[in-house]
Amino acid sequence: MREKDHLCGICDRAFSDKKLLTAHMQVHNGMKPYSCSICNKGFSYYSSLSAHKKIHLKEKNKLDNEETT
Numbered sequence: 518m519r520e521k522d523h524l525c526g527i528c529d530r531a532f533s534d535k536k537l538l539t540a541h542m543q544v545h546n547g548m549k550p551y552s553c554s555i556c557n558k559g560f561s562y563y564s565s566l567s568a569h570k571k572i573h574l575k576e577k578n579k580l581d582n583e584e585t586t
């Protein structure tokens with residue numbers, strides 16, 4: 518079973534669909550080598566990606582808190 522045959526030659530990420538790989542390549546073409554593993558948004562700097570990822574952590578915490586009420 519090889520579901521992810523389309524590998525990015527730049528960051529080694531694998532994609533199940535060539536279209537997804539093509540879309541992903543824009544991250545590199547647009548000078549945004551760092552992409553969020555959760556929403557796939559691209560960033561020019563690692564610090565920007567780190568700051569962005571906190572948004573997802575907050576979302577998760579918010580959901581957890583809402584579940585307890």
Ligand SMILES: [Zn+2]
Binds near residue numbers: 541
């Ligand atoms: Zn890549």
Ligand SMILES: [Zn+2]
Binds near residue numbers: 553555570573
């Ligand atoms: Zn994200």
